Amino acid sequence: MTNDDADFLTSYDPRAYPPVAVTVDVVAFTIRDGALHVLLVRRGGPPMKDMWALPGGFVGEWEDLATAAARELAEETGVATANRRLHLEQLGTYGAPERDPRMRVFSVAYLAFAPQLPDPVSGSDAREAAWVPMDDRPAALAFDHATILADGLERARSKLEYSPLATKFVGEEFTIAELRAVYETVWGEPLHAGNFHRKVLSVPGFVESTGATTERGGARGGPRAKLYRAGDAQLLHPALLMPSREETLR
Amino acid sequence: MTNDDADFLTSYDPRAYPPVAVTVDVVAFTIRDGALHVLLVRRGGPPMKDMWALPGGFVGEWEDLATAAARELAEETGVATANRRLHLEQLGTYGAPERDPRMRVFSVAYLAFAPQLPDPVSGSDAREAAWVPMDDRPAALAFDHATILADGLERARSKLEYSPLATKFVGEEFTIAELRAVYETVWGEPLHAGNFHRKVLSVPGFVESTGATTERGGARGGPRAKLYRAGDAQLLHPALLMPSREETLR
DNA sequence: TCGAGAAATACTCAAACCGAGAAATACTCG
DNA sequence: CGAGTATTTCTCGGTTTGAGTATTTCTCGA
Numbered sequence: 001m002t003n004d005d006a007d008f009l010t011s012y013d014p015r016a017y018p019p020v021a022v023t024v025d026v027v028a029f030t031i032r033d034g035a036l037h038v039l040l041v042r043r044g045g046p047p048m049k050d051m052w053a054l055p056g057g058f059v060g061e062w063e064d065l066a067t068a069a070a071r072e073l074a075e076e077t078g079v080a081t082a083n084r085r086l087h088l089e090q091l092g093t094y095g096a097p098e099r100d101p102r103m104r105v106f107s108v109a110y111l112a113f114a115p116q117l118p119d120p121v122s123g124s125d126a127r128e129a130a131w132v133p134m135d136d137r138p139a140a141l142a143f144d145h146a147t148i149l150a151d152g153l154e155r156a157r158s159k160l161e162y163s164p165l166a167t168k169f170v171g172e173e174f175t176i177a178e179l180r181a182v183y184e185t186v187w188g189e190p191l192h193a194g195n196f197h198r199k200v201l202s203v204p205g206f207v208e209s210t211g212a213t214t215e216r217g218g219a220r221g222g223p224r225a226k227l228y229r230a231g232d233a234q235l236l237h238p239a240l241l242m243p244s245r246e247e248t249l250r
Numbered sequence: 251m252t253n254d255d256a257d258f259l260t261s262y263d264p265r266a267y268p269p270v271a272v273t274v275d276v277v278a279f280t281i282r283d284g285a286l287h288v289l290l291v292r293r294g295g296p297p298m299k300d301m302w303a304l305p306g307g308f309v310g311e312w313e314d315l316a317t318a319a320a321r322e323l324a325e326e327t328g329v330a331t332a333n334r335r336l337h338l339e340q341l342g343t344y345g346a347p348e349r350d351p352r353m354r355v356f357s358v359a360y361l362a363f364a365p366q367l368p369d370p371v372s373g374s375d376a377r378e379a380a381w382v383p384m385d386d387r388p389a390a391l392a393f394d395h396a397t398i399l400a401d402g403l404e405r406a407r408s409k410l411e412y413s414p415l416a417t418k419f420v421g422e423e424f425t426i427a428e429l430r431a432v433y434e435t436v437w438g439e440p441l442h443a444g445n446f447h448r449k450v451l452s453v454p455g456f457v458e459s460t461g462a463t464t465e466r467g468g469a470r471g472g473p474r475a476k477l478y479r480a481g482d483a484q485l486l487h488p489a490l491l492m493p494s495r496e497e498t499l500r
Numbered sequence: 501t502c503g504a505g506a507a508a509t510a511c512t513c514a515a516a517c518c519g520a521g522a523a524a525t526a527c528t529c530g
Numbered sequence: 531c532g533a534g535t536a537t538t539t540c541t542c543g544g545t546t547t548g549a550g551t552a553t554t555t556c557t558c559g560a
Contacts, residue, residue: 018311020272022345022356061268061354065345093343093358095272095315104311106272106356108343177537195519197538202517216527222536223526237495238517245487427508445548447509452546466556472507473555488546 020104024068025056025145027091027152028077028112029186030131031169036185037131038149039076039120043142044127047101053142054149055129056107065090069110076120076129087113087168091152099144109148111155113168160186162239164206167230173210175225176200177218187242199240205233270354274318275306275395277341277402278327278362279436280381281419286435287381288399289326289370293392294377297351303392304399305379306357315340319360326370326379337363337418341402349394359398361405363418410436412489414456417480423460425475426450427468437492449490455483 028039040052055076059068069088073079079086088110095106120129132138134153140146159165166182167174180196200206207228214224278289290302305326309318319338323329329336338360345356370379382388384403390396409415416432417424430446450456457478464474 020270020309022270022272059270059345062347064347065343065356090342092340093315095309095358097312097314106315106358108345108356175537192519192521193536194521194538194540199518218527218536219529220535221526221528221533223538225537235495237491239489241487243519245485425508442548442550443507444509444511444550449547468507468556469558470506471504471555471557473509475508493548 018104020106022059023056023105023107024059024065024072024110025054025107025148026069026073026110026112027054027149028073028114028117029152029156029169030114030117031182031185032116032131032133034181034185036134038134038137038152039073039117040130040132040137040141041076041120042128042130048142051140051142052132052138054109054145059108065108066110069108069112073112077117078120079114079117085115085168085172087165091148091155094144094148096144107143107148109152111152113156113165115169115171157186157242161241162236164230164233164236167207173212173227173229175214175227176207177225179207179228183240187244189242189244191243196240203233203236203238203240205231206236207231268354270356272309273306273355273357274309274315274322274360275304275357275398276319276323276360276362277304277399278323278364278367279402279406279419280364280367281432281435282366282381282383284431284435286384288384288387289323289367290380290382290387290391291326291370292378292380298392301390301392302382302388304359304395309358315358316360319358319362323362327367328370329364329367335365335418335422337415341398341405344394344398346394357393357398359402361402363406363415365419365421407436407492411491412486414480414483414486417457423462423477423479425464425477426457427475429457429478433490437494439492439494441493446490453483453486453488453490455481456486457481 026039030037030039039055041055043049043051043053055072057068057072057075059065060071063071066088070086073086073088091109091111093106093108095104097104099105099107117131120131137149141149156165160183166179166186169182170178176197177193179200180191180193183196184191208231210227210229212227214227217224276289280287280289289305291305293299293301293303305322307318307322309315310321313321316338320336323336323338341359341361343356343358345354347354349355349357367381370381387399391399406415410433416429416436419432420428426447427443429450430441430443433446434441458481460477460479462477464477467474
């Protein structure tokens with residue numbers, strides 16, 4: 001037996017290693033009533049019983065990570081896994097040794113965006129689930145979920161700048177004003193309507209016109225708006241930059 | 251016993267779950283002789299014996315993910331973990347069920363950048379390790395490491411745009427031309443020297459002057475260049491955009 | 501030692517872009 | 531019908547950008 005083989009055998013005997021678990025946790029954002037909401041579940045059992053947490057769970061034996069994230073989301077929201085308008089991306093992995101008191105747990109966090117998702121299906125998992133406005137979110141979440149959520153929000157905010165992510169928050173057809181509302185909601189600051197309009201139409205592949213307009217004007221007046229659908233661009237160039245970034249830096 | 255408690259007990263007994271392992275793999279880039287190099291190791295044992303792979307290994311029982319990545323890198327290169335000029339960031343987690351034939355292995359990939367790292371310390375791990383020019387890299391790597399490497403390269407390329415990452419590839423003090431060489435090497439295309447110079451100096455916090463100049467002019471002539479060191483900016487604003495992005499998109 | 505070539509840096513100029521404001525128009529609601 | 535509001539377009543001045551050029555200061559080889 002060569003030295004390498006011996007190394008291999010000891011290195012890779014599963015039982016030679018302490019038990020670890022891998023979970024997925026999902027930071028799911030949607031916009032309801034003009035406010036950014038995140039999906040939270042109330043923990044039904046210890047540890048941290050009754051605390052709010054991100055939806056998540058163990059990765060199945062034959063399950064892909066992204067599939068597991070989609071499944072967890074579907075279990076809470078009933079959103080079809082094949083939903084065309086759902087965006088899922090990996091956010092990062094959190095594996096501090098003490099993040100879960102029971103055992104070594106690595107959590108692969110996913111970020112999900114979707115338009116106006118349905119109310120959570122409580123009871124499917126014996127857990128209470130709810131869309132919670134980000135402004136009213138509990139300061140403390142179970143485990144390190146507050147950190148994960150903060151990272152997810154930051155990712156979402158910057159992804160709006162250079163990707164067509166905002167189109168995932170609106171319906172199949174949308175107006176420029178609806179798109180602007182997404183940016184204003186996630187960025188938390190008002191944008192110049194005229195400049196936003198010009199900018200969106202000037203970015204190649206961001207949106208394409210459907211030719212149609214809304215049936216009615218705005219609820220408080222105004223003309224009927226033209227309708228657009230998402231274009232085929234994967235990266236916005238030039239990007240739409242957050243106005244507040246400029247001062248925040250350095 | 252409530253339903254929740256029962257759920258908890260069955261859900262969290264470690265032995266109730268099939269064995270999984272978590273590893274870290276490191277995509278380490280450096281620039282040598284004007285070319286981008288990646289650190290690869292030749293596998294010393296099965297599976298995929300003798301194939302090139304990314305350096306990596308299991309995460310220790312009490313070890314943080316980032317710590318494990320730094321350790322793996324140090325084991326191959328002898329680079330001090332506390333090296334100030336080393337940049338380490340999480341790239342993503344790869345967990346396809348069949349990516350490792352032995353058992354379920356989740357690999358958390360890290361991206362590392364450093365200036366002119368020393369030659370790898372072969373023998374420390376009974377493995378051959380080498381800095382391989384990206385242009386000469388083997389088409390096939392062990393497991394899904396080719397995918398991870400491709401993702402790492404793409405991340406590096408775009409991070410140059412909006413972060414001061416390039417300063418991690420050069421020494422403590424550097425000239426604008428050296429910085430430009432980093433961009434040209436990673437992006438693989440020549441840049442306009444005058445515009446690059448103007449742009450770098452105009453981005454607040456990117457670089458700061460040391461007041462000094464190089465001892466000698468360039469090897470093939472030219473005046474002595476002013477020296478700079480990295481500034482305190484974490485995000486470049488405005489960003490330096492890859493010229494080729496414009497056409498590549500869509 | 502001198503002249504060619506090269507590189508660092510500064511400058512020019514037109515085109516593109518951006519923020520701010522305002523105008524024109526078309527709706528809703530009372 | 532009139533007030534108010536929202537969509538869309540336009541204008542204007544300042545800034546940024548890409549492309550090219552100029553200046554200066556080096557190295558190197560003839």
